[in-house]
Amino acid sequence: MEHGALGNSSAGNFILGKKEFESRRSAECVKRQGEAAGRKITLVEVPDWRKNREITESCQLLQQEIVLSTSLCAPGPHAILLIVRTDVAFREADRSVIEGHVELLGEKVWSHTIVLFTSENYLGDTPIELHIESEGGALHWLLEKCSNRYHVLTTESRHAGIQVQDLLDKVEEMVAENSSCHYEMDREILKDTEERKRKANERAHQRQQNVQKQRQNIRSQIGDRKLSELRLVLMGHRTAGKSSAGNTILGREAFELKTAVQSEFKQGTVADREVTVVESPCWSESNVQNTAKMYQLEFMHSLFLCHPGPHALLLVLRVDTKYSEMNNRVLEEHLELLSQNVWNHTIVLFTHEDWLGQTPIERHIESEGGALHRLLEKCRNRYHVLNTKVKNDDMQVMQLFEKIEEMVEENKHCYYQLDQKILDAVKERRRAEERAKERELKAQRPREENRAKIGEYIVFVFPHEHMHICLKPVHICNDNYINVHTSA
Numbered sequence: 001m002e003h004g005a006l007g008n009s010s011a012g013n014f015i016l017g018k019k020e021f022e023s024r025r026s027a028e029c030v031k032r033q034g035e036a037a038g039r040k041i042t043l044v045e046v047p048d049w050r051k052n053r054e055i056t057e058s059c060q061l062l063q064q065e066i067v068l069s070t071s072l073c074a075p076g077p078h079a080i081l082l083i084v085r086t087d088v089a090f091r092e093a094d095r096s097v098i099e100g101h102v103e104l105l106g107e108k109v110w111s112h113t114i115v116l117f118t119s120e121n122y123l124g125d126t127p128i129e130l131h132i133e134s135e136g137g138a139l140h141w142l143l144e145k146c147s148n149r150y151h152v153l154t155t156e157s158r159h160a161g162i163q164v165q166d167l168l169d170k171v172e173e174m175v176a177e178n179s180s181c182h183y184e185m186d187r188e189i190l191k192d193t194e195e196r197k198r199k200a201n202e203r204a205h206q207r208q209q210n211v212q213k214q215r216q217n218i219r220s221q222i223g224d225r226k227l228s229e230l231r232l233v234l235m236g237h238r239t240a241g242k243s244s245a246g247n248t249i250l251g252r253e254a255f256e257l258k259t260a261v262q263s264e265f266k267q268g269t270v271a272d273r274e275v276t277v278v279e280s281p282c283w284s285e286s287n288v289q290n291t292a293k294m295y296q297l298e299f300m301h302s303l304f305l306c307h308p309g310p311h312a313l314l315l316v317l318r319v320d321t322k323y324s325e326m327n328n329r330v331l332e333e334h335l336e337l338l339s340q341n342v343w344n345h346t347i348v349l350f351t352h353e354d355w356l357g358q359t360p361i362e363r364h365i366e367s368e369g370g371a372l373h374r375l376l377e378k379c380r381n382r383y384h385v386l387n388t389k390v391k392n393d394d395m396q397v398m399q400l401f402e403k404i405e406e407m408v409e410e411n412k413h414c415y416y417q418l419d420q421k422i423l424d425a426v427k428e429r430r431r432a433e434e435r436a437k438e439r440e441l442k443a444q445r446p447r448e449e450n451r452a453k454i455g456e457y458i459v460f461v462f463p464h465e466h467m468h469i470c471l472k473p474v475h476i477c478n479d480n481y482i483n484v485h486t487s488a
Contacts, residue, residue, distance in 0.1 A: 055100030204362035236316035238282035
């Protein structure tokens with residue numbers, strides 16, 4: 001298990017002495033076998049969780065895979081290796097995140113856990129104990145939970161065999177402490193999780209078939225026609241990946257990767273289409289009623305930037321994060337600022353497809369259930385997933401365009417028309433901008449008048465260690481001499 005960043009793969013390859021694990025994120029466990037230090041080894045790589053996300057924010061797919069990881073090395077693992085990087089600070093928030101994810105396996109799992117520190121020679125000759133004592137509280141708690149069992153793997157070291165040998169010796173010592181027993185997952189929990197995964201896979205397959213059939217019916221009506229122009233609006237939470245999605249769609253670094261407080265639009269020619277992409281301001285996790293009026297006006301103004309109206313509103317969601325009831329409530333409140341028929345022009349756009357690996361997006365959807373299902377139903381089961389790490393994959397962008405064109409066909413060739421509510425918001429925003437300029441000018445005028453009265457300043461620096469530096473106004477006399485008021 002690994003906390004926060006890719007490290008499972010390199011540690012697994014180091015232990016097995018060869019490249020068995022790919023250095024990429026994956027939503028499912030990966031099992032590999034080999035030999036090390038004269039022993040047959042089975043290693044299971046568990047999907048990594050996000051460093052700053054509590055267990056309540058992790059998607060169901062990840063939670064299921066953590067639980068099922070123990071069944072891939074039946075009858076059970078001899079050791080749980082919890083990977084912690086030495087070049088990153090370990091804080092109280094990290095402790096809480098690790099506790100929640102590890103204890104999905106049960107409270108007794110700590111008796112079978114070793115903290116595996118990884119380092120690309122970051123520590124140098126510094127002993128790991130000095131690092132531990134320097135970090136303090138949170139890391140101390142983690143080691144105490146593991147009965148102070150820990151080991152360091154320096155992946156850049158030439159002494160790989162010795163490091164792996166020492167690690168396996170510590171594993172055997174821990175097994176002896178546990179009465180020569182491996183870790184055994186609660187069978188009822190394991191059985192229930194396996195059943196939920198099986199049903200989710202069945203529903204995912206059915207969803208794929210239903211969506212494919214629905215798209216085929218619409219595509220038969222469209223034929224080879226395609227829109228020569230596409231106007232798109234990206235909406236979502238500040239960490240959803242709107243800017244990355246916009247860059248992927250346009251095939252270039254058009255949007256800066258930052259939290260947007262104002263709407264921004266970029267244009268380009270993609271797949272023989274003139275494409276306008278508008279990034280709306282990021283919304284927070286608070287209710288719309290608690291957000292500033294300026295933000296609400298800016299949010300509605302984003303649709304006006306692709307006048308006369310967008311062909312599609314793309315709701316951007318991270319695929320590696322839980323979609324909660326609160327997320328759904330905030331999203332719906334934002335769209336309620338627009339008109340009711342906005343859902344007819346909306347597609348859910350999942351980002352961070354690289355985390356899914358070979359897992360279909362439908363498996364994630366069916367594992368989440370509840371709030372995500374209701375959102376997709378409102379959007380008539382229109383969704384797409386983007387790998388924003390890949391900028392030159394024309395196929396994934398082409399498939400998105402095709403889905404947008406199919407939606408436009410369903411809407412009788414109409415885009416989302418700007419209603420009076422949006423037009424009024426645009427007018428109010430312009431009036432607010434005019435008032436802001438007037439206020440700025442009004443505030444500057446007295447400052448300029450005061451500065452004109454003050455005149456210039458001269459600073460005297462006296463080379464005496466006890467002399468004060470004096471700053472006094474200069475008065476220009478008629479005899480062209482300068483009188484300066486000084487004080488000691």
